[in-house]
Amino acid sequence: KQEVTQIPAALSVPEGENLVLNCSFTDSAIYNLQWFRQDPGKGLTSLLLIQSSQREQTSGRLNASLDKSSGRSTLYIAASQPGDSATYLCAVRRRDNYGQNFVFGPGTRLSVLP
């Protein structure tokens, strides 16, 4: 059974710092991995999606990497801003009968202090 964990559960950094969020999954047989952002009381916003054949994806100040063999992904945020404060979730798309199910991690709550 696929399990996804995220470390740390919460992180607080001063504005301007570069930071790394971690995501681990137990079964390396995945189709892809997606990073989301969730603001309090709101839905999820997709940030980046990495296919299983890829090693990384970049969007602006965000860079996500994937090491399928070790079951790890990292989300790197450069020059953090207070507006980056949110909960960040990763989700892996597992290889089941229809290949459509995502398994989500519990999230990392990020606070960027001005």
Next chain:
Amino acid sequence: DVKVTQSSRYLVKRTGEKVFLECVQDMDHENMFWYRQDPGLGLRLIYFSYDVKMKEKGDIPEGYSVSREKKERFSLILESASTNQTSMYLCASSLFRGRYWREGREADTQYFGPGTRLTVL
């Protein structure tokens, strides 16, 4: 931009009531999903649908049913609401053409609605 809307942001119901949660997407997506999100448990898939009138159970379907009569609309039904169904309910959709997996960022990316916070008293 993809837009996924949910019928209510907040809902309060009594135990035993029948509850309908509606989700509508405007981008002709084939796949639609219902999740619930609980502190400490994260997001868990209740049901998903890959086509009109087609549905598949997710990880926690017990106590729920779904309906997809039109491509753009996916409804979650609580036949007899119970207090343990108090939760945040999130709807999502993705393009994903066809029932079987094909690689493609555009096809796989999930777009979420704002969520419905349901309280069952």
